[in-house]
Amino acid sequence: MTALASAAPLRLWRQSTVVRHLTLSVVGLVVLYFVSTSLDAFANLQLAQVCYTAIATAGLTVLSGLSGQISLGHGAFVAVGAYTTALLLEHLQWPLALVLFGSVVVGGALGCLVGVAAARLRGPYLAGATLALAVGLPSLADYHGLRDLLGGANGLIVTPEPPPLSLGESFPLERWQAWICGLCLVITLFLLSNLASSRLGRDMRLVREDEQAAALSGVPVARTQIVTFGISAAFAGLAGGLFAIVNNLAAPGAFTLALSLSLLTAAVVGGLGSLAGAVYGAVIVTLLPNWTADLAQQANLPRAIYANIPLVLYGLVLIVVIVVFPGGIQSGVRKLGALLLRRARPDRPQESRQET
Amino acid sequence: MTVRRHISVAVALTATVALAAACASRSDSAGATPGVTADTVTIGSTIPLTGTAAPGYSEQGPAAKAFFDYVNANGGVNGRKITLKYLDDAYNPAQTVTLTKQLVLQDKVFAIVGSLGTPTHTKVVDFLNSSRVPDLFVASGCTCWDQPKAHPYTFGWQPDYTVEGKILGDYVKKNFAGKKVAYFYQDDDFGHDGMKGLDKYIDQSSVVSRQPYQPGNTDVAAQVSAIAASKADVVVLEAIPAYTALFKLTSLKLGYSPTLVASSVGADPITVSGLLENFAKQAGSSVKGQDLIEGLVTSAYLPALDDTSNSWTALFKKIHDQYIPNVPFDGNVYYAMSYAYTFTQALARAGKNPTRQGVIDALEKGGLTGSGLVPFRYGKDSHAGYTGGQIAMVKAGKQVSAGTPLVTDDGDGAVTPYTQPQPQAPANGIPAG
Numbered sequence: 001m002t003a004l005a006s007a008a009p010l011r012l013w014r015q016s017t018v019v020r021h022l023t024l025s026v027v028g029l030v031v032l033y034f035v036s037t038s039l040d041a042f043a044n045l046q047l048a049q050v051c052y053t054a055i056a057t058a059g060l061t062v063l064s065g066l067s068g069q070i071s072l073g074h075g076a077f078v079a080v081g082a083y084t085t086a087l088l089l090e091h092l093q094w095p096l097a098l099v100l101f102g103s104v105v106v107g108g109a110l111g112c113l114v115g116v117a118a119a120r121l122r123g124p125y126l127a128g129a130t131l132a133l134a135v136g137l138p139s140l141a142d143y144h145g146l147r148d149l150l151g152g153a154n155g156l157i158v159t160p161e162p163p164p165l166s167l168g169e170s171f172p173l174e175r176w177q178a179w180i181c182g183l184c185l186v187i188t189l190f191l192l193s194n195l196a197s198s199r200l201g202r203d204m205r206l207v208r209e210d211e212q213a214a215a216l217s218g219v220p221v222a223r224t225q226i227v228t229f230g231i232s233a234a235f236a237g238l239a240g241g242l243f244a245i246v247n248n249l250a251a252p253g254a255f256t257l258a259l260s261l262s263l264l265t266a267a268v269v270g271g272l273g274s275l276a277g278a279v280y281g282a283v284i285v286t287l288l289p290n291w292t293a294d295l296a297q298q299a300n301l302p303r304a305i306y307a308n309i310p311l312v313l314y315g316l317v318l319i320v321v322i323v324v325f326p327g328g329i330q331s332g333v334r335k336l337g338a339l340l341l342r343r344a345r346p347d348r349p350q351e352s353r354q355e356t
Numbered sequence: 357m358t359v360r361r362h363i364s365v366a367v368a369l370t371a372t373v374a375l376a377a378a379c380a381s382r383s384d385s386a387g388a389t390p391g392v393t394a395d396t397v398t399i400g401s402t403i404p405l406t407g408t409a410a411p412g413y414s415e416q417g418p419a420a421k422a423f424f425d426y427v428n429a430n431g432g433v434n435g436r437k438i439t440l441k442y443l444d445d446a447y448n449p450a451q452t453v454t455l456t457k458q459l460v461l462q463d464k465v466f467a468i469v470g471s472l473g474t475p476t477h478t479k480v481v482d483f484l485n486s487s488r489v490p491d492l493f494v495a496s497g498c499t500c501w502d503q504p505k506a507h508p509y510t511f512g513w514q515p516d517y518t519v520e521g522k523i524l525g526d527y528v529k530k531n532f533a534g535k536k537v538a539y540f541y542q543d544d545d546f547g548h549d550g551m552k553g554l555d556k557y558i559d560q561s562s563v564v565s566r567q568p569y570q571p572g573n574t575d576v577a578a579q580v581s582a583i584a585a586s587k588a589d590v591v592v593l594e595a596i597p598a599y600t601a602l603f604k605l606t607s608l609k610l611g612y613s614p615t616l617v618a619s620s621v622g623a624d625p626i627t628v629s630g631l632l633e634n635f636a637k638q639a640g641s642s643v644k645g646q647d648l649i650e651g652l653v654t655s656a657y658l659p660a661l662d663d664t665s666n667s668w669t670a671l672f673k674k675i676h677d678q679y680i681p682n683v684p685f686d687g688n689v690y691y692a693m694s695y696a697y698t699f700t701q702a703l704a705r706a707g708k709n710p711t712r713q714g715v716i717d718a719l720e721k722g723g724l725t726g727s728g729l730v731p732f733r734y735g736k737d738s739h740a741g742y743t744g745g746q747i748a749m750v751k752a753g754k755q756v757s758a759g760t761p762l763v764t765d766d767g768d769g770a771v772t773p774y775t776q777p778q779p780q781a782p783a784n785g786i787p788a789g
Contacts, residue, residue, distance in 0.1 A: 042461035049454070142543070142570045153544045153571060154475045155449065159482060174461070247453045249479040254450035290458070293443065307405035307414065307444055 017197050025190045032182040036175050044174035045246065046287060051181035052242035054282035055188045057266040058275050059235030062192055064264075065273020066201060067228040068208030069118055073130030075260030076137040077233040079250070081107045081240020083141075086156040086250035087149075096161060100184070100241045107237015108230045115229025119222040134260040138252040155251020158244045181242050188235055189275050195231070196275070204228055236263075269321050271328025280329040284321075288314055389711050391466025395432075397703060397710065398439045400459030402452050402471045403495075405444035408572065412597060412627045412688045413472055416495065417442035419692035420470055422679035423672075424700070430786055433703050434710075440696075441465065445476055452476040453483070460489050467492055467715065469699050470513075470692065474498045474545050485509045490715050492702070493695040493741070497621065498545050499766050502740040504720075509712075511719055511734065513695050513741040515657050517546055517594070518766035520619050520745060521553020523655045526762070526771045527747050528590060528617060529557045536564045538588035538614075540579060540603055542595055543568035550594035550619055553766070564588050569599055576602050584612040593618040601631040604648050605639075616652045623654035624687035625750050626661075646753035655745035655762075657728050658690055659778070660755050667781040668694075668727035675785070694727040701726065701787035725779040729761040740766070744774065 012019055036044055060074050081103035088099045114133065118126055141150040150156065163176035195201050203224045206214040215221050244250045262285045270281025289310055296309035325332040391398040403417045404410045421440045428437040441463060445451040452471070459465045460483075467490035471477050474496045481500075484491040485507045493513035494501050497520065501512035528537060537558055541547030547568065555563075565586035567579035580603060583591060591607075591614045593600050600622040607613060622628070629645025636643040659666040664673065672693045676685045683689060701724055706714035722735045733740040744763035748755040760773040782788065 040461070042458055045454070045457055045461070139570075139572075144543075147543075154478060157479060157482070174457075243450075247450050247479070248483065249449055249453060251449045251475060251479070253448050253475055256448065290454075297441065297443075307410075310444075311406070 017194060021190050021193050025186050028186045028189070029183070032179070032186070036178045036182065039175075039178075041172050041174040044172065044178040046290070048174065048178040048181040048242070048246045050279075050282050050286045051178070051185040052239045052246065053263070053266060053286050054279045055181075055185050055242070056236045056239035056263050057270065057278040057282050058185075058188055058192055059232040059239075060263050061267040061270070061273055061275065061278045061281075062196065062204075063228055063232035064267060066196060066208060067204040067225060069225060069229065070123075070127050071118075071130040071229075071232070071260075072127050072257075072264060073114075073133035073137075073260055074232070074236045074263045075255050075257065076133045077107045077111060077236035078240035078243060078259065078263075079138050079252075079255035080110055081237030082244040082250040082255070083150065083156070083240075084237065085241035085244040086158045089158060089244075090156065096180070096245075100238060103237045103241030104234045105237075107240065108234030111233020111236070112226055112230035114233065115226035118229050119225040131257070131260075134257050138255045141252045151251070153252060155249055155253070158248045158250060160245060160248055177246050181246065184238060184242060185279075188238065189279075192235070193275055200224070200227070265318060269318060269328055271325075271330030274328065274330040276333070277328045277330035280333075284317070284329075288317055389466065389709075390464040392436070392710060395436055396439055397433070397436050398441065398463065398465050399467050399469045399699070400456075400463060400465035401440060401442040401469055402445040402455050402459075402476065403442050404447040404472065405442075407446035407448070409447035409473065411631070412624070412686070413495075415683050415686070415688040416470065416472060416692035418680050418683055419676070419689040420696040422675055423693040423696035425679055426675045427700055427786055430784060433700060433786075434708050436710075438700065438703070440469070445473075447473055447476060449476045449479045453479050456480040456483065460484070460487055466490070466710075466712065467699075469493055470495050470695050472496065474500075481507055481510055488712060490712050492699060492715075492719075495691070495695070496546075497549070499549050499740075500545065502738060502766070504737060504739050507739075509716060511739045511741070513698065514620075514691070515655075515730075515742040515745055516740060516766050517549035517619065517621075518553040519740075519743065519764055520655050521550040521594070522556055522764050522766075522771055523553075523745055523747070523762050524592060524617055524619065524653075525554040525557030527653065527655075528554075528592065529559070532590050532615070535562065535589040536587060537562050537590045537592065538565040538567070538583045538586055539563065540567050540569065540576075540583060540591055540593050540595060540599075542599065543570055546596075546621070547594040549766075554592055554594075556768070557771075558592075569595070571596065571599075574598075574602060576606055580606040580612075581610065583607075583614075584610045588614055590615045590617060593622055595619070595622040597622045597624060597627045597631055600628050600649075601635055601645075604632060605635055605643075608648070616649070618652055618654050620654050620656060620745065623652060623750075623755075625649060625652075625753050625755060626684060626686040627688070629753060649750050650752070652750040654748055654750070654755070656748040656755055656757055657730060657742045657745035657761075658687075658694060659727060659729065660748075660757065661685060661687065661690060662754055666778075668778075671781045671785045672727070690727075697787065698724060698726050698732075704787050727781070729757075729778055730763050730774050731776075733765075744771075 036047060056078055063069050063071055084103040084106045085099050088094055088102050121129055141152055163171045203219045206219050207221050207224050211221050266281030266285045269284055271277030292310040292313035296306050405414045424438040424440050443455040445455050468484060469492045472495040477494050491510040493511060497514050497517040499516045499518055501510050539551060541551055565583050565588060567582055569576050569579055593603060600618055628649055632643060632645035632648050659669050663669050672690055676689055702715050702718050703710055705718035719734050720736050724732050728742045729746050730742055730744045733743045746757045746761040747759055748757040760775060762771050763774045764771040
C-alpha cells in the first residue's frame with residue numbers, strides 16, 4: 001500500500017464527521033450482531049434492556065451535559081413512549097418501525113411543550129417542575145375517564161411480534177428484540193453525536209456556559225433550550241416504545257420516580273454529556289441490580305437483610321464510582337486511554353486537552 | 357479530540373455486550389425437563405419483598421420456602437428436594453417481567469409457583485404460556501387466571517374475588533334486609549370483580565353509595581365522608597389491608613361506625629390491627645387495633661390461625677416455629693404454606709419422573725386436597741382454585757367462623773352449603789402421590 005493511497009481515506013476520516021460516525025455505527029452493528037448471536041436468551045433480553053436504557057440516557061445526557069438543563073422527569077417521557085407504542089400496536093397495528101416513530105414524535109412533541117416551561121425555569125425550579133412531571137404523569141392512567149383507554153393501574157399488555165419467519169422458525173424472540181433495540185441505539189448514537197458536533201450542538205454548549213453571552217452572540221437561547229428538550233424527550237419516547245415491546249407492557253407501576261432517577265444516575269455515573277458514558281451508565285443501572293440480587297440470594301442471609309442487600313450494594317457501587325471518577329466512568333476511560341497512549345508513544349510527551 | 361470520543365462510543369458498546377455476556381449462559385440443563393435433576397426440582401416465584409406492597413406479603417416467600425425445607429428434611433418428593441427461588445419484584449410489573457424471564461430462561465425453573473399480584477402477574481401470563489411453563493397458584497383472586505383455553509398452563513389458587521363477593525353479598529342480603537349498604541372498593545380488577553359478585557345478591561335499591569379508591573393514594577377522606585353522608589348501615593370493603601385500616605380510622609374521625617364486611621384479602625386480623633396501630637402512631641395518637649375491628653365480617657377459606665386442634669394449623673405452626681420463628685404466624689404465612697402444600701401434592705401426583713405436562717395433568721385430573729375448608733375446582737374445564745369460603749367474624753382479634761362453609765362459582769350458580777368434613781393433614785405433613 002503506498003502512502004498516497006492510505007492518506008486519502010485517512011483525510012476523509014479526519015475531515016468528515018459523518019463518515020467517521022457512519023463507520024463507527026457499522027462497526028457497532030457488527031459487534032452487536034456477533035455478541036447477540038453468542039448470548040443466550042436471557043442475556044439477549046438484558047442486552048435489549050441495556051440498549052433502550054442507553055437510548056433514554058443518551059437523550060438525557062445531551063440535555064443536561066450539553067445544554068445544561070436538568071430533568072428529574074425523563075421517566076415520564078419513557079412512559080408516554082411506552083403507552084403510545086402499546087396503543088398504536090393494539091388499535092392500529094402499524095408496522096413496528098412506524099409505531100416506534102410514533103413514540104418518537106409523541107415524546108418529542110410533549111418534550112417541546114415541557115421545554116417551553118423549562119426554558120423559563122432555572123436550577124432547582126426546573127428540577128422541581130420535572131420531578132412533578134415524573135410523579136404526576138403516570139397517575140393519569142388512574143384518571144377515571146381514561147381508565148378504559150389506558151387500563152388503569154393494571155396498564156396495557158403488549159403482545160410481542162414474533163421474529164420474521166425468514167430468520168428461521170426457532171429464532172429466539174429475545175435476540176430479535178435485542179437486534180431491534182441495538183439498531184435503534186446505534187441510530188440514536190449516530191444522530192446525537194452528529195448533533196453534538198453540529199451548529200445546534202455548539203449553540204447548546206454556549207447556552208450552557210453563559211446564557212447572556214450566548215444571547216449577545218446571536219444564539220437564540222430559549223429556542224435552543226426548547227429544541228434540546230424536545231430532542232431529548234423524543235429519544236426517551238423511543239426508549240419507551242422499545243421498553244413496551246421488550247417488557248410486553250405499559251403500566252403506571254413501571255414508570256416510577258425511581259426510573260427517572262436511575263436514568264439520571266446512569267447519565268452522571270457514565271459521565272455527564274458523553275454519549276459513551278450514557279452506554280456505560282445504562283449497563284450499570286440495568287445489570288447491577290440483577291447481579292447484586294443474585295449475590296444476595298447466594299449468600300443465604302435473613303430475609304430482612306437479603307431484601308435490602310441489592311439496594312445497599314447498588315448504592316455502594318454508585319458512591320465508589322463517583323468518588324473514584326468524579327467526571328463519570330468516561331473520564332476514567334479517557335484518563336486510562338491517555339496513559340496507555342503515552343506509554344505506547346513516549347515521543348509525544350503532551351496530550352492535547354480534551355474537550356468535554 | 358472528537359475522534360477519540362467517538363471511538364470510545366464503540367468501546368463502550370463492546371464493553372456493554374462483553375459485560376452482558378459475563379452473566380450469560382451459566383446453567384445448561386442436560387435433562388429433558390427443565391428444573392428437574394435426579395435429586396432436585398427447582399421452582400421460582402416473584403414476590404414484593406420491598407416497597408409499598410411488602411408488609412405482610414413479603415412473608416410469603418420465606419413461608420413457602422420453610423414448607424419446602426420441611427418436605428426436603430423429610431425425604432422430599434419421590435427422592436427429589438424442592439428448591440424455591442423467590443425474587444423481589446417490588447410490585448413493579450416491569451421488574452416482574454424481567455425476573456420471571458430470568459427464572460425461566462436463565463435459572464431454567466420447572467414451574468412458577470405462587471407469584472403475587474394482579475397488575476404484576478398479568479404481564480407474564482402470555483410469556484409463561486407460550487413458553488409452556490406451568491404457572492401455578494397465582495397469589496391473587498382475579499378471575500383472569502381461570503381461562504384453561506387461552507392460558508392452559510396458568511392456575512389460580514385462592515377463591516376468586518367474584519366467588520367471595522357472592523358469598524358476602526348473600527350474607528348481607530340475609531342478615532341486613534332493609535338496611536342501607538355502601539361499597540368501598542379498589543378501583544381495579546380486584547374491586548370490580550368483587551362488586552360483580554356482591555351485586556348478584558344485594559338489592560340495587562339498597563346500595564346507597566359506591567366509592568372507589570386508588571391504591572397508592574392514602575387520603576380517603578372524600579370517599580369515607582361520602583359514605584358517611586349516605587348513612588349506610590353496612591359498608592362492604594373490597595380493599596387490601598392498608599385500606600381496611602384507613603377506612604376504619606377515617607370513619608372514626610367522622611364519628612361514623614357502620615357494620616363492616618370485608619373481602620378476605622383485607623381482613624387478616626393480625627395484619628389489619630397492626631396497620632391500624634401503625635397509622636394511628638404516625639398521626640400522633642394511639643389506638644388498640646384489635647378493638648377497632650371487633651365484629652368485622654369476612655369470608656375465610658382456610659382454618660383459623662389459633663385453632664391448634666385443626667391438623668393443618670398444627671402442622672403449619674410446627675413448621676413455622678422450627679424454620680421461620682422470627683416471622684409472625686399470620687394469614688400470609690398460613691396462605692403460603694398452604695399453596696406450597698398444594699404444589700408438593702401436584703408434584704407427587706405427577707409421578708416418579710415429573711414433567712411439566714405431568715403436573716398440569718395431575719391438576720386437571722382434580723381431587724387435590726389441602727388446608728382449605730372447601731374443595732378446589734381444578735379440572736379440564738376449570739383452573740380456578742378454592743370454590744368458596746365460610747363466613748367469619750373478628751372477635752377479640754381472632755377470626756371466629758360461623759355456620760357451614762359455602763361454595764359457589766363466578767357465574768350465576770347458587771351459593772350452597774358444603775357439608776363434607778375438612779380432610780386431615782397427613783401425619784408426617786407430606787402429601788402422598
